[in-house]
Structure formats: structure tokens, C-alpha cells
Amino acid sequence: MLQSVLSLIPNFAMTCFLLPVSLCKRIQYVLTRFWWDQKLGETKICWVSWEKLTQPKSLGGLGFYDIQAFNQAFLAKLAWRLITAPDCLFSRIILGKYCHKTSFLKVETNTSISHGWRGILKGRDLLLQHLGKVIGNGETTSVWNDSWIQPKKNLKPFGPVFEQDKDLMVADILTRETKEWNVERINRLLPELASFIFSIKPSVLENRDSFIWPLQKSGVYSVKSGYFSLQEAQITRNKLLFENRLSTTTEVFHLSIRALKEWEQAQIANPTLSGPRLKPPLQLSPLPDSTVFCNTDAAWKSDSAGIAWIFTDSSSTVLQQKALSLNHVSSPCMAEAIAIRGALLNAASLHFTNIYLRSDSQGLIKAINQKVWTIDLYGILSDIDYLAFSL
Structure with missing residues (x-):
């Protein structure tokens, strides 16, 4: 009841606007009282903290939704739309109003912006924690600043960069004729990462680069994966504060993926006794003789x-x-x-x-x-x- 009904009531508002912290706490209070109290008006002791209850079951929690984290994960869906579909009507209006001087990924928050735009930027900040690029023609991907070599591991080149190479794009390390990797230049610039780069197969037909969300195999952002990444980040902060244990960015990244996979495994329905239904064979229409x-x-x-x-x-x-x-x-x-x-x-x-x-x-x-x-x-x-x- 708590998970399937009460926690979902504010979802519509959370998909569009950043809820005030006071409202999130009020919603959390209502959910807490529903969980612990037996009678209306009779307040019981909360034997386990809400932070513990919102942790995944694998970590001893019950998997309840953290309202603030869930709100930010929803808003990241809007930010993902602006990044991946800049030509749609919604993106043209929003980006034309707020991002005519700088890109959406670099625009800063200030005190005079609207409440709706502030929420979208909150969602963008979540995306920036894991956002990666996949290579098409390499024209819009920075060699040094974007996560493109192994987005799943957030692997980026590091070390001192020569002045003439600081603005290098991935297209600059592709051959202009065949659109394959320039082996000589890569071995000179990035010898320690050459084997990883050569395993990437860019587009040979000048298709554009694309942003991806590496926590999903498909590369498409989902609210579920964004929420779990926030949960793992919160667990990491708590470990640092209370146990003085510092986790690296890579460890947090892998913890997010593990928590997401555990949740997906828990959603797999039990097989029915009757067994799977067989699909009818595909009927092909006659092919023309020129096929x-x-x-x-x-x-x-x-x-x-x-x-x-x-x-x-x-x-x-x-x-x-x-x-x-x-x-x-x-x-x-x-x-x-x-x-x-x-x-x-x-x-x-x-x-x-x-x-x-x-x-x-x-x-x-x-x-x-x-x-x-x-x-x-x-x-x-x-x-x-x-x-x-x-x-």
C-alpha cells in the first residue's frame, strides 16, 4: 500500500517541478506515520530511521522512495529530453529562452530564474554525474573533457596536455578518408588508452555523436536508474561522514549499476505453471523477383x-x-x-x-x-x- 499507492500520489507534480524541501518532508512525515502508526491520532515510535527504510533491500532497507531523490530523478527526464531532442518544440522553446548565450550543460543557476527552470537544472546536475558520449563522426566530442572511451567506467584521458591539443575533438584523431582511427596519432597522444580506443567503431557515414546514460545498457536515461544513482551517492556520503570511509567515483558508479540490477531482478515475474505461450510462425508476403x-x-x-x-x-x-x-x-x-x-x-x-x-x-x-x-x-x-x- 505504501509503495504502490501513497508514494506515487505526488508523482505527477514531481515530473514537472522541483518540490520545496519542506513539502518533501511533509510527504515523508505522512508516509512515516502510515507505516508506524496503528490508529489515527495515535503516534508510535519510529524504531528505524526513514533513511534506513529507503535503502535497497540488499543493504538492509525496505526500498521505500526518498521523495527528494525521486523528484530529482524525474526532473532529469526533462533535462534528458533537452539534451537528446534539441529540435523538438519543447526543447526549442526552453533552450531559446534560457540557453541562447551558452550551452544547456554549462549554463549556471542564479537567483532570478524561474522555478520550473531551476527544477530542470536540478535534473541536469544529476545527468552530469554520469553522462557519456558515443562516437559517430566525432565532431562534437572533446577528447579530454567528455566521457567517451569507456562511458560505463567513466574512463577519461588524464595527464598534462600540450597547448595545441587542448581543444582536440575526437574527429581530429580519425582519418579524413576512411573515418577510421589515426593509429599513429593515437599512439602518440594516448598510448595507454590506445587499445580501448581501437575497440570503438565510429560511424563511417558521418552520423552524429550522441549523449548516453551508461547506467542503462540501451544508453537511454530512466528515472529508475537515476534514482538508484542518487541513492548510492547518499550512502557514500553517509559512509564518509559517519565511518570516515571514502569511496571513489568509480566505486559509486559500480554500486549504482549493482543496485539497479538487483532491483530489476526482483521485478522478474515468476513463470506460470502453464508455461510460455508460443507465438504463431511469421507469415512472409511473397518477395518480388528482383529481390x-x-x-x-x-x-x-x-x-x-x-x-x-x-x-x-x-x-x-x-x-x-x-x-x-x-x-x-x-x-x-x-x-x-x-x-x-x-x-x-x-x-x-x-x-x-x-x-x-x-x-x-x-x-x-x-x-x-x-x-x-x-x-x-x-x-x-x-x-x-x-x-x-x-x-
């Missing part, structure tokens, strides 16, 4: 991969086939994705416009069809999406 069939496959071992594709017509006559070996491939799924991108690029050069693509990587095909671009495959999947609509 070109493309089969792709990949083999992966350690850091290397072999990819191949073949084009055939409706009578199974081979039209074109190709095989390549690659290095710095981080996963089998990445190898399969590179094979599909290579096949589509090859099809574009051969002027094939009606293609039926087949791959044995079900998860990858699902991600392509649903446009769920994971962090490590962003550059490749953005190219595949562009080619799929341009052929």
Missing part, C-alpha cells in the same frame, strides 16, 4: 574476428561474395554488426536496392528492427539504420 538475398556471418575469438557475406538472386545464383579479417573487435555481436554494415555498404556500391538480409544473430536483428542501439554498437548500428532507409 537480392544477402546472408551475413561472423566468427570471433578474443580480439579478432572474421566476417563474410554473400549476395544471391531468387534462383540462388551467387552475385557477389566477400570475406574479411578484423582486429580490435570487442564481442561476437560487434563482429556480426560489422558484417551487416559491410554487406550493406557493398550493396550500395553495387546499386542493389531491394535486399532481403539474413543473419543468425537474433539479438542483433531485434536491436536493428527496434532501433535499440547499445552503447558499444552505436556507430555501427547508426550506419546500418541509415543504409537500410537509403538503399
Whole structure:
């Protein structure tokens, strides 16, 4: 009752405005009294602090919502909209009013701003704790200031930077012709991070960079993940104050991910006795005779991969086939994705416009069809999406 009804009553207001601290405390008081009291007007002793009750169950709490943290997590959703969809009507109005002189991520708070804008900036501050970038063409990502090498670990280059390199963008360490990494320059500038950089596959079709939220596998911010990151930050502060234990940023980051995974595991429904329902087989409409069939496959071992594709017509006559070996491939799924991108690029050069693509990587095909671009495959999947609509 407390978790499913009472805690959710103020949700609508929390999605739009920053609630005053006094109001949050009042809501917390009502929830506390509902939990501990037995009769109306009869106040009982609170044997456990509210801070303890709001901790995850894995840490001895009951997982109740912290109203202030939940409010900020909701407001971060608005900030995420401004960052990832700057061309929508909401973003154009808000950014045009408040960010015409500086970017949204750098604008400062002052005493004269509106209450609504103050709440959005509060949500932005949450995003800035973990915000990362995935590489498309590298034009808008700073080599030194943005978290782009391993956003999940918040890995950034460090050390003294030469004056001529302080404004370096990721596009500057890509070759202009092939849009692949400039090996010589990377080994000179960032030798200790070269292996991590080479495992990133940027877009070869000039697709733009994108912001990502690394606490989610999809890279898309969710209120749930934002709330857990705030909870872990609060636990870390308490450890520092009361136990004199200092946690690093990386440790807080990993604790947030662990708490989120624990919560997701707890939400998995128990399987029914009747078993899963089978979906009916997919009925395909007849394909035109001009259809070109493309089969792709990949083999992966350690850091290397072999990819191949073949084009055939409706009578199974081979039209074109190709095989390549690659290095710095981080996963089998990445190898399969590179094979599909290579096949589509090859099809574009051969002027094939009606293609039926087949791959044995079900998860990858699902991600392509649903446009769920994971962090490590962003550059490749953005190219595949562009080619799929341009052929």
C-alpha cells in the first residue's frame, strides 16, 4: 500500500517541478506515520530511521522512495529530453529562452530564474554525474573533457596536455578518408588508452555523436536508474561522514549499476505453471523477383574476428561474395554488426536496392528492427539504420 499507492500520489507534480524541501518532508512525515502508526491520532515510535527504510533491500532497507531523490530523478527526464531532442518544440522553446548565450550543460543557476527552470537544472546536475558520449563522426566530442572511451567506467584521458591539443575533438584523431582511427596519432597522444580506443567503431557515414546514460545498457536515461544513482551517492556520503570511509567515483558508479540490477531482478515475474505461450510462425508476403538475398556471418575469438557475406538472386545464383579479417573487435555481436554494415555498404556500391538480409544473430536483428542501439554498437548500428532507409 505504501509503495504502490501513497508514494506515487505526488508523482505527477514531481515530473514537472522541483518540490520545496519542506513539502518533501511533509510527504515523508505522512508516509512515516502510515507505516508506524496503528490508529489515527495515535503516534508510535519510529524504531528505524526513514533513511534506513529507503535503502535497497540488499543493504538492509525496505526500498521505500526518498521523495527528494525521486523528484530529482524525474526532473532529469526533462533535462534528458533537452539534451537528446534539441529540435523538438519543447526543447526549442526552453533552450531559446534560457540557453541562447551558452550551452544547456554549462549554463549556471542564479537567483532570478524561474522555478520550473531551476527544477530542470536540478535534473541536469544529476545527468552530469554520469553522462557519456558515443562516437559517430566525432565532431562534437572533446577528447579530454567528455566521457567517451569507456562511458560505463567513466574512463577519461588524464595527464598534462600540450597547448595545441587542448581543444582536440575526437574527429581530429580519425582519418579524413576512411573515418577510421589515426593509429599513429593515437599512439602518440594516448598510448595507454590506445587499445580501448581501437575497440570503438565510429560511424563511417558521418552520423552524429550522441549523449548516453551508461547506467542503462540501451544508453537511454530512466528515472529508475537515476534514482538508484542518487541513492548510492547518499550512502557514500553517509559512509564518509559517519565511518570516515571514502569511496571513489568509480566505486559509486559500480554500486549504482549493482543496485539497479538487483532491483530489476526482483521485478522478474515468476513463470506460470502453464508455461510460455508460443507465438504463431511469421507469415512472409511473397518477395518480388528482383529481390537480392544477402546472408551475413561472423566468427570471433578474443580480439579478432572474421566476417563474410554473400549476395544471391531468387534462383540462388551467387552475385557477389566477400570475406574479411578484423582486429580490435570487442564481442561476437560487434563482429556480426560489422558484417551487416559491410554487406550493406557493398550493396550500395553495387546499386542493389531491394535486399532481403539474413543473419543468425537474433539479438542483433531485434536491436536493428527496434532501433535499440547499445552503447558499444552505436556507430555501427547508426550506419546500418541509415543504409537500410537509403538503399
